[in-house]
Amino acid sequence: MRHFEHFRVGSTYELGTTRLTSEDIIGYARVWDPMPFHLDPEAAARSPFGGLVASGWHTGAVVMGQFVRALLAGSACQGSYGMDEVRFLRPVRPGDDVRGRATVEEAAPHPRRPDTGTVRFVVEADNQRGEALYRMRTRLLFGRAEAGGAQREEVAVRR
Numbered sequence: 001m002r003h004f005e006h007f008r009v010g011s012t013y014e015l016g017t018t019r020l021t022s023e024d025i026i027g028y029a030r031v032w033d034p035m036p037f038h039l040d041p042e043a044a045a046r047s048p049f050g051g052l053v054a055s056g057w058h059t060g061a062v063v064m065g066q067f068v069r070a071l072l073a074g075s076a077c078q079g080s081y082g083m084d085e086v087r088f089l090r091p092v093r094p095g096d097d098v099r100g101r102a103t104v105e106e107a108a109p110h111p112r113r114p115d116t117g118t119v120r121f122v123v124e125a126d127n128q129r130g131e132a133l134y135r136m137r138t139r140l141l142f143g144r145a146e147a148g149g150a151q152r153e154e155v156a157v158r159r
Contacts, residue, residue, distance in 0.1 A: 002075040003145035004117030015066035015100030022094040056088030066100040076143035097128040
């Protein structure tokens with residue numbers, strides 16, 4: 001199980017790859033983001049995108065799923081404080097691979113809860129061509145492995 005002490009500033013974790021199909025894009029859009037350029041290939045062809053593209057929220061949901069499965073599930077994660085700087089950098093098109101990674105940007109013991117610590121991640125995704133697709137920052141709360149929350153010698157700090 002990954003606890004707070006596991007995460008070191010600068011450590012990067014590969015989260016996996018997900019290929020999005022037209023069916024995936026349209027299915028997500030029908031429920032969550034019914035814009036014509038996400039739903040209808042003909043309307044999308046007339047849009048500034050020139051073709052069908054995934055919702056940015058779809059891309060974010062895919063990357064979040066990768067993040068949870070690869071790093072958070074089975075960890076001592078106790079929740080998130082939210083997301084900052086969410087950016088949709090490039091449209092995802094049918095057949096694109098979404099490859100996620102998370103880098104520890106900051107880690108510190110919680111100031112009032114000695115049995116926990118906070119970890120700030122930069123979560124990013126690119127496609128099969130190495131083009132940046134998505135970026136966000138998120139701060140998560142993790143339980144500490146050390147009994148009683150004793151201070152660890154080396155605390156990772158923000159760069």
